[in-house]
Structure formats: C-alpha cells, structure tokens
Amino acid sequence: MNWQALAALAAMVLMVIAVAIVAAVALASPSPAHGAALTRSIAASAASGAGGFELTAARVSPRKAYFAGRPVRIEFRLRAPAPLALAVDMVREATGKPVRRLVVPAVAPGAAQRVEWDGLTGSGKVAPGGSYRARLRAPDGSARLAGTFTLRGHIFPIRGAHADRGPIGTFGVARSGGRTHNGFDVNAACGVKLVAARGGRVVRADYDPVLYGNVIIVRGDHTRRDYWYSHLLRTPRVRVGDRVSTGQRLGSIGATGNARTIGCHLHFEIRRDGDPIDPAPELHRWDRWS
Ligand SMILES: [Zn+2]
Secondary structure, X not given: OOHHHHHHHHHHHHHHHHHHHXXXXXXXXXXXXXXXXXXXXXXXXXXXXXXXXXXXXXXXXXXXXXXXXXXXXXXXXXXXXXXXXXXEEEXXXXXXXXEEEEEEEEEOOOOOEEEEXXXXXXXXXXXXXXXXXXXXXXXXXOEEEEEEEEEXXXXXXXXXXXXXXXXXXXXXXXXXXXXXXXXXXXXXXXXXXXXXXXXXEEEEEEEEOOOOEEEEEEEEXXXXXXXXXXXXXXXXXXXXXXXXXXXXXXXXXXXXXXXXXXXXXXXXXXXXXOEEEOOHHHHHHHXXXX
C-alpha cells in the first residue's frame, strides 16, 4: 500500500470518528459535563469495539440471598475513559428481564463501588424467588455481568439435622380437649440453632407454661402472616417490637410447654390474617433450598 492509500484510509477513519462524536453530542443530555463524558465514552468504545467500560473487579454476595435478610451487595471497580452513569439491573433468569434498576449517577473509573439491593421490585413488591444476575449497563448500551445469585423469600428455620415428627405432628390433627393441631412439628436435637424463616417484627416473645412454652411470633415483612416458633429451649432474648432479619437466630430447639413429655422439637405455625394455615408444603420447599 502506498502513502496515498494510507492517507486516504486515515482520512476515512478520522471521518468515522468525527461522525461518531457528532452523533454522541446530538444524543447527549443538556448537561455539558455529561455530554463530554458520553462523547469520550462512545469514542473509546468505537476505538476498542468492546463497549464503554470494562470491569476490573466484581463480586456479588451473598450468593444465596433471602428477602428481609442480608441485602444483595454488588461490589465492583471499572476501567473507563471518564466517569459514567451506570444502571445496575437485577435480571431474573426465568424471564431475562430486570425486576429492579439501581442507578449510580457518576461512577469514577478505578474507585471501589458498592450497591445494595433490598429484594424489592421497581413497584415495591417482593421480587419472585429464583436465579438472578446483576448486570451493569452504561448509557451507550454496553453491559457487563457483575455476578449471579439466588433470592428466596424464606430460609428453613432449623439449622441442623431434623426430621418431620410424623402423622401426629401434621396440621389439623385432633389434640386433647377438643383442640386441633394448628401447626407442623419438626424433630431436632435440643440446642439446635433456630432462626427466623422470614424477617419482620417480633409481636410476641414470652413463656406459655400450658402449650407453647417459650414462644416467639414474628410478623413477616411484606406478608400478612405471623410466624410462630414454640417450645424454645430458653427464655427469648428478643422483645416485642424488635426487628429480626431472615436467618437471624431466635434461639434453640427445646421442649418447653406441652413438649416437655414429648421431647425436643419445633412446633411451627403460620397464621395468615390470624388464621392458621398448613405450613408443611412451604417448610418442605424451604428445606430443599436452604
Ligand atoms: Zn405441634
């Protein structure tokens, strides 16, 4: 190739870059600073052909997240020609669509960034359970994956070896004195760790010598349900009005109240709008994933 052909090629490349810059300025917002940043970002992406930014570090934790528990934390660091606005999208794998977008207005290249997601959708509802990916998207449309995680609405409350008590522990069976069994019983050794299946506010924490023994009731966040934990080994440490998060320790499996003649187990109830429902299907589902 002679120098004339090279010069012609160089002129063409310059023209393409100029057109890209003009297009970027036309697209840019009225803010001059933002427009300049966007122009540089697009020019850089045109030059590298790989979008306006690169992730140099990214981490999502916890990998197994629970609503009303520890928030999903997205930490990252990026390389880019200039600060840029980033959308952090929580994309549901089942649909490929984001359920929530968190916007960081000006991400400085090289600086550690941290974004936290509370598990709510853009319309304030609890996001559906399942697999998610956290995706970072720049104004020019280039996107990078920060990491993946699962979100669930509940954790199984017994954090140790356990087994269903059997037919006598199922929901709705007859009890002495004309009562019916309002919950579901799960056997576990005395002292095994017990946690909140769903975070919320403590509405009862006391001792009932006749039936429940040491009992804690939590009104679940974004539910119309109360979660009952009974026969706990010791006097509850939480008090009425306390907030507990999903997975937070409530106490230990015990045999207080009318469990004293049976042995250590959890009597668990869910009451929706005050009415007990059968917690077994949900308990078994939670047990499979947590
Ligand atoms: Zn029971």
